Amino acid sequence: MLAYTLRRVAMLVPVLLGMSIIVFMIIHAIPGDPAVIILGQKATPEAIAELHASLGLNDPWYVQYFSYLKNIAGGDLGTSIQTKTAISKEIGPYLAATFELTVFSMLFAIFIGVNAGILSAWRRNSWFDYTAMLIALIGVSMPVFWLGLMEQWLFAQHLNWLPSIGRVNARDPVESISGFYVLDTILARRFDQLEDVFKHLVLPGIAMGTVPMAIIARITRAGMSEAMASEYIRTARSKGVHEFMVVYKHALKNAFIPILTVIGLQTGMLLGGAVLTETIFGWPGIGRYLYSAISARDYPVIQSGILVIAVIFVCINLVVDLLYAYFDPRIKHR
Amino acid sequence: MNPPILEVSRLRIDFSANQRPLSVIDDLDLTIREGELVGIVGESGSGKSITSLAVMGLVPSPPGKIESGEIRFKGEDLTKATPKRMRQLRGNEMSMIFQEPMTSLNPVFTIGDQIGESIRIHARVGKKEAKRLAVEALNRVGIPRAEEVIREYPHQLSGGMRQRVMIAIATVCNPSLLIADEPTTALDVTIQAQILDLLRSLNREAGTAIMLITHDLGVVAELCDKVIVMYAGQVVEEGDVRSILMHPKHPYTAALLESVPGRDADRERLISIPGSMPAPGTVTQGCRFASRCSYATGKCRERVPPLFEVGNDHVSRCWLNEAK
Numbered sequence: 001m002l003a004y005t006l007r008r009v010a011m012l013v014p015v016l017l018g019m020s021i022i023v024f025m026i027i028h029a030i031p032g033d034p035a036v037i038i039l040g041q042k043a044t045p046e047a048i049a050e051l052h053a054s055l056g057l058n059d060p061w062y063v064q065y066f067s068y069l070k071n072i073a074g075g076d077l078g079t080s081i082q083t084k085t086a087i088s089k090e091i092g093p094y095l096a097a098t099f100e101l102t103v104f105s106m107l108f109a110i111f112i113g114v115n116a117g118i119l120s121a122w123r124r125n126s127w128f129d130y131t132a133m134l135i136a137l138i139g140v141s142m143p144v145f146w147l148g149l150m151e152q153w154l155f156a157q158h159l160n161w162l163p164s165i166g167r168v169n170a171r172d173p174v175e176s177i178s179g180f181y182v183l184d185t186i187l188a189r190r191f192d193q194l195e196d197v198f199k200h201l202v203l204p205g206i207a208m209g210t211v212p213m214a215i216i217a218r219i220t221r222a223g224m225s226e227a228m229a230s231e232y233i234r235t236a237r238s239k240g241v242h243e244f245m246v247v248y249k250h251a252l253k254n255a256f257i258p259i260l261t262v263i264g265l266q267t268g269m270l271l272g273g274a275v276l277t278e279t280i281f282g283w284p285g286i287g288r289y290l291y292s293a294i295s296a297r298d299y300p301v302i303q304s305g306i307l308v309i310a311v312i313f314v315c316i317n318l319v320v321d322l323l324y325a326y327f328d329p330r331i332k333h334r
Numbered sequence: 335m336n337p338p339i340l341e342v343s344r345l346r347i348d349f350s351a352n353q354r355p356l357s358v359i360d361d362l363d364l365t366i367r368e369g370e371l372v373g374i375v376g377e378s379g380s381g382k383s384i385t386s387l388a389v390m391g392l393v394p395s396p397p398g399k400i401e402s403g404e405i406r407f408k409g410e411d412l413t414k415a416t417p418k419r420m421r422q423l424r425g426n427e428m429s430m431i432f433q434e435p436m437t438s439l440n441p442v443f444t445i446g447d448q449i450g451e452s453i454r455i456h457a458r459v460g461k462k463e464a465k466r467l468a469v470e471a472l473n474r475v476g477i478p479r480a481e482e483v484i485r486e487y488p489h490q491l492s493g494g495m496r497q498r499v500m501i502a503i504a505t506v507c508n509p510s511l512l513i514a515d516e517p518t519t520a521l522d523v524t525i526q527a528q529i530l531d532l533l534r535s536l537n538r539e540a541g542t543a544i545m546l547i548t549h550d551l552g553v554v555a556e557l558c559d560k561v562i563v564m565y566a567g568q569v570v571e572e573g574d575v576r577s578i579l580m581h582p583k584h585p586y587t588a589a590l591l592e593s594v595p596g597r598d599a600d601r602e603r604l605i606s607i608p609g610s611m612p613a614p615g616t617v618t619q620g621c622r623f624a625s626r627c628s629y630a631t632g633k634c635r636e637r638v639p640p641l642f643e644v645g646n647d648h649v650s651r652c653w654l655n656e657a658k
Binding site for chain 1: 390392417420421422423424425426429430432434437438439440441442443444451452455456487489500503504
């Protein structure tokens with residue numbers, strides 16, 4: 001297992017280098033002078049020359065690339081043009097907000113999706129199977145923004161059960177330590193506030209988790225149908241294993257590889273920032289951070305945001321690969 | 335004579351296809367006594383595997399259904415047993431090994447986990463004790479370096495080794511009945527002999543009754559005390575292995591014996607039984623073998639033959655044996 005882990009981690013190095021090159025090229029791929037783009041058309045020639053010098057734009061491209069590499073390796077992601085603050089400092093809370101929402105959405109998606117898929121496979125062609133797969137089909141086809149708006153209309157406006165906007169009641173802000181409000185409120189022993197934080201998570205969480213849930217349900221059903229027809233399932237039953245364990249232990253562990261792949265991909269996509277969901281629910285996440293940077297042509301933020309998201313994506317893939325080996329021991333022997 | 339451990343009587347199993355029930359097992363009777371090694375022989379589709387699954391309570395349902403009859407295991411009627419009771423019996427009092435050792439073991443659990451699971455379901459033992467028993471079971475089935483094998487996965491073992499592991503799983507709780515469904519069909523000839531030896535010693539030493547399902551009469555001749563020949567969901571001949579192999583009383587058994595290669599050295603072509611077995615539900619009257627039988631008469635096509643007593647503990651379902 002250790003050798004497999006090291007091999008997988010070593011494979012990250014070329015991937016990360018490749019990513020850094022692409023991200024580095026973004027600013028240079030834009031037609032025109034980056035300094036003019038950053039400062040705007042009305043900038044004075046002096047200001048442009050000054051920015052050229054400070055950004056190192058007069059150096060050859062490989063010198064620029066290596067100094068860029070040196071900066072990001074040291075944790076310097078550049079400075080936002082809009083706010084004039086270090087990006088590495090201001091990106092944290094946005095990431096935390098998106099992370100918290102993603103975890104919540106994916107837990108919802110995995111719990112419902114995997115169980116619905118299992119039940120559908122176990123009772124194939126039953127009314128449960130048909131209903132669940134119809135809901136899954138609607139779930140993957142439904143636009144997320146529409147679902148979000150409908151949720152707000154029904155549960156926030158009409159029934160008044162849940163808040164529709166933000167991470168927490170704005171009149172009682174969370175004293176942020178980690179940026180993860182669930183964790184922060186627990187640490188502060190503010191359990192009333194924890195409840196409020198959870199209430200704020202429900203609607204955006206469901207809106208964002210519905211598509212992953214539907215995909216997971218369909219993949220689980222397919223994998224479990226195949227696994228349940230296997231001969232080792234008959235063996236397990238012939239040993240006197242309880243049907244619940246036959247399904248959730250013997251079959252599920254075998255069927256889990258494709259499910260895990262989907263979970264990894266969907267988590268990566270949600271962490272990349274769901275701009276629509278975050279906008280509808282006023283969620284101060286990475287999606288909205290990048291969206292506002294794009295609107296303001298804040299190139300350093302765009303560049304670093306993409307880099308951070310790409311690194312997160314790669315890390316999730318690493319975790320998924322390591323989990324593959326846990327679920328199917330044949331993988332690490334290849 | 336030992337008391338019976340398994341008594342199947344008037345068993346009928348239907349499979350529904352397109353809402354129409356088809357009987358795949360019809361009026362089946364068979365008895366296996368304690369410590370006996372019984373061979374069940376027949377072509378593919380004769381109902382031998384489904385009979386064994388019925389005993390284990392593992393007939394896939396739907397589409398299968400035990401329509402009528404009794405399966406008595408140590409006197410208890412299993413057709414009326416609850417799922418919980420069946421789980422207590424399976425893997426403990428009776429267990430089963432299958433044809434395909436390559437796919438019958440779960441690829442994602444270690445050998446130790448898979449043997450240990452059987453132990454921990456049926457006996458209240460801790461993890462350590464289960465591990466010790468698993469190693470012991472592997473030693474018993476002749477697996478070298480058992481201490482290491484329990485940490486390995488099925489794909490790291492050869493086919494013969496996997497079948498040994500299957501036998502270890504099936505016998506770890508010392509069952510009184512072991513059903514072996516073509517346990518050697520998927521294995522090399524040299525490995526086949528080893529597995530058969532292992533089954534024999536299990537039968538002799540532990541006194542486990544074995545129901546050996548096979549289509550290989552050579553295996554039967556070598557191993558079994560008693561033979562049951564099945565055809566199209568019915569028992570057609572049953573008796574002591576010697577008298578059946580030497581003096582078959584049913585044309586089907588005789589034809590099966592004829593088709594064993596190598597019995598007659600100067601014969602060049604392999605002999606086969608002309609025609610094929612009728613599909614379930616297609617024979618509604620008369621003997622099911624009549625269409626392929628060279629001795630068939632008008633009576634055979636009209637009336638179903640009963641089982642005739644043809645010798646000491648030897649019965650045959652053929653009109654030729656009437657009033658002999």
